[in-house]
Amino acid sequence: MDYLRVSTEDQAKGYGITCAGKKTGRYIGVKGWEHVGTFTDVGVSGALESHERPDLRRLMEEARKVPRSFDIVVVNEGRVIGRTGRAFWRWVWELQEIGIFVAVVKRDYDNSTPEGESKMRKDADYAEDERNSIRERTQGGIQEKAEEGGYVGGKVPFGYRVVGRGRTGKSRLVLDECCGGGDCEAKHEACALRRGRSLFVALQHWGRAAATLNAEGYARRDGRPWCGQSLRQQVLSPIVMEARQVFRGSRGVKRDRDGRPLNGDPVVIPLPAVFAPAEAEELLRTVGRRPDRTVLTGHVYSLSGRIVSPCGRRYVGGGRIRRGRAVYRCQGRGEPYAGVPACSCPCLAAEPIEQQTWRRLTTFLSDADRLRHVTGDRTTVWGSGQVDFEGRRADLDRKIGIQTQALAVALGVAAKQVVARGLCLAEAEKAVERLIAPVQDELDVLLEAKEALTALEAESAAVQGRAALLVEVAAMAQRTLGHLPLEGQKEFMAAIDAKVTLVEPPQRGRSGQPCAMAAWFSERRLGVPLLTDEGWAKVEPMITHRPRGVCPRLVMTGILYKLRTGVPWSSLPALFGRPATLQTYAVRWRASGFWKNAMRVLATAESTPLPAAFEPATRIECSIVPEDLLATQQNTSPRKPALAGYGTGEAFKFRMGSDTGLA
Structure with missing residues (x-):
């Protein structure tokens, strides 16, 4: 079996994936092995683990079957295995435990021998060092471009366009407006923002301003007409109002433990202003004069904004209607843009869908066996003792001891050789370092492998701890969830980020009311x-x-x-x-x-008897962090797990199909 991987689509379109496949195929033929299949991950990063790479996940599923159809996996280069220690070793060790080895074409070795394992450790270190070097160069270049006020990539803000694209050090964001003389018939984005601002100031209504803007021939970037919400979002955008863009200032930036961005400090990139200062102030005053919406109170809509309608929009709590019944209304029932009919999604009676969703959630979360089953992909290997950590540690300790003794012997031999040559002290030290460097490098590789093993063992223990936390979640669900009022249910839905998707269009009735x-x-x-x-x-x-x-x-x-x-x-x-x-x-x-x-x-x-009350077919998705969920129900701050490491505080994502089973 061979496994091929390239990290970008461009490499896949070129010779990369094809060339690698030819090399692994020739290698298998030279070795006299039978080629039973190929698994290929295209455009997949080597920093991802086996369960996050689609074809590698299928390869691992095939490997776990009994009887097995293959006993060795061939890759072209060591970096195909993984770009980080965790991504590299986890699936290699699991295969090794069940009797399947990995062979590397480039240096002609496999991990069935001590020599092959030594070469694989060096390849793992090289792959991670190379990845770090590439990332530092790339991020450093982007940081420098941002500090110079250049265009750093990503989505271009509405109202602007890029000039000098593809020219080193020349790309910039400028206003998308007419820059030539004479009459310009094109509808530029900056002109649309200015016209939208003036219309809103005059009409004091975003919907009517959008309708006028559409009538004048202005459109959004994707060609669709404006609606009040989209016009408001673009005109009041912080980038447009403040005429600046903050690079690495968003919440999604990777940060260290102290909260600082990993790849560089935030940079404020000044941009040309769409509005004059007086125009911006006038707009803000007009927005401030508009009265706030009145919100209907009474029923607590625990699923407001969490139900996805057939048209793709969200259902929100819609107040009360005839006979005092609470309903959810689809947001698409408002005009998608000025002059166009709204969607026809019917209203949903609030109580039936709230009761159905809460019943299915509590039933699911109260079943500890089911929770463990659906998280099996993440906990099976590292939480069930399939990897012999003790045996691997003992083997590494033995090799480290032998290598330490070899280093001492090499140091003594090198010292005698240097003394015999009569070198000065500085030259003697350099000569000794050169002579013992190969032995020292091998010892360093063994020590790094032991550190990686220790980290993965800690992770395994953390996974077992999280499995125990899932049992606690089930006990908590049995104990408390059945008695939560709607206010508590709403808070719980927010804590697990629940989403309810209507699989089939709901039955139509009079404003969502039951018969x-x-x-x-x-x-x-x-x-x-x-x-x-x-x-x-x-x-x-x-x-x-x-x-x-x-x-x-x-x-x-x-x-x-x-x-x-x-x-x-x-x-x-x-x-x-x-x-x-x-x-x-x-x-x-x-x-x-x-x-x-x-x-x-x-x-x-x-x-x-009357037929059972109609329940819409739904799919429920949620994301659970056991530590935070338990702390929330106990009204305490999120606990600090006893075992730190990968997986600690990680969210488990669940999906329940319309038959209350897992999809």
Whole structure:
């Protein structure tokens, strides 16, 4: 089996991946091995671990099968294995434990012998050193460009464009405006921002300003028309308002333990101003004069902003509607941009979807075995003792002891040779260092390998500790989650960053309300009677109003059919007549008392239970950090784990399908 990897798509398009495949294929043929398959990761960084590289993950799954289809993995170079110690050794050691070795074409070795392991340790050190060197050069160049006020890459802010792109030291951000004389017919971005600002100041309404901007032919960068929200976002952007861009000042920048950016300090890059100072002040005053929105209170919407609608937007709590029922409304029901119809996503009754989501979450989190099962990809190897850390440490200690003795012998021999040559003290020291350098280098490699082993053993212990924390999470869920009020549920949803996606379009009803007739039966705990000839003979004399063109028995049969099946009014079979007619009679009969009397007469008739309440098909996703979650429920600060290392405080991501199973 051979494994090929390149870190960029450009290398894959060139000769890199093809050339590597030819080399590994020839190597397998020369060795007389049987080539059973190839796994290839294209555009995948060597700093990623095995479970984060798609094809390497499949290779490891194949290796764990019994019986195994291969006993050696061939790579072209050592850096293909990994660019960091963790990414390099974890999957190599796991394969070695189950009897599969790794061969490297470039230096013609494999790790089935001590000599091969020594060469592999040197390749691991070289791959990591090379990665660090490349990163330092790249980040240093970007930092220098930022300090000079140049364009450092990434998304170009709206209102600006890049000049001098591709020319070393010449690329800059300038205003995207007409720079030539005469009449310019193009609609430039900076001009759109200025016009949008003046329209908002005049109209004091972002939606009307966007509609006017669209009518004048201005569009967003992707060609779509403006809406009020997008216009507000671009005009009030900090980059536009402050005429500056902060490089390495965002939250996503990698930082050290003291909070300082790893690859350089933040740099403020001044930009040409879109608005004059007086125009910016006028805009801010106008924004400040607008009244705040009034927010409806009453129901606590625990899933507001967490339900993804079929149109791709989010459902938010929409206040209360008729009969005092709380609902969620899709944000897409507002105009996507001026003059265009809104989406048709129906409202969702709040209580059913909140209860369904909370029930599925608490059931899932209360099952410790299930939690351990779904995190198995991250904890199986390092939390179950598959790697013999004690044996590997003893082997390394033995090799370090032998190498230390060899270094002492080499030092004595080198000292005698230097003394015999009669060199001065400075020259003698340099000569001794040169003579013992190969032995010292091998000892350094062994010591680094031991440090890496110690770190991975600590990580294994941390993983076992986190597995125990998952058991604590399950116990906490059993103990407390079933009794949380909506306010507590809302805080919990935020803590686990829950997202609920509607897999199928929800049933359409009147503003998300459940069927009033079904609610009437449910409140009285009645079944839906079958309307037989005998039953109709009892009910018919009670009907006082008989309009022409309407068959009362057919209307009642249609209403009972709707209750028995749970289908919407609009989906009733045509034989029952117009759905609006059936709805009208259902309301009229219920209000007049006829329905109550008719059901009392039919109480002894054969009946069927109401169908289960409709629950929309949903997929739930969440991200759980056990330490923080337990601390939140105990009203304490997040605990500091006893074992530091990789994985500590890491989030476990879960996805529950619509059948409450894991997707």
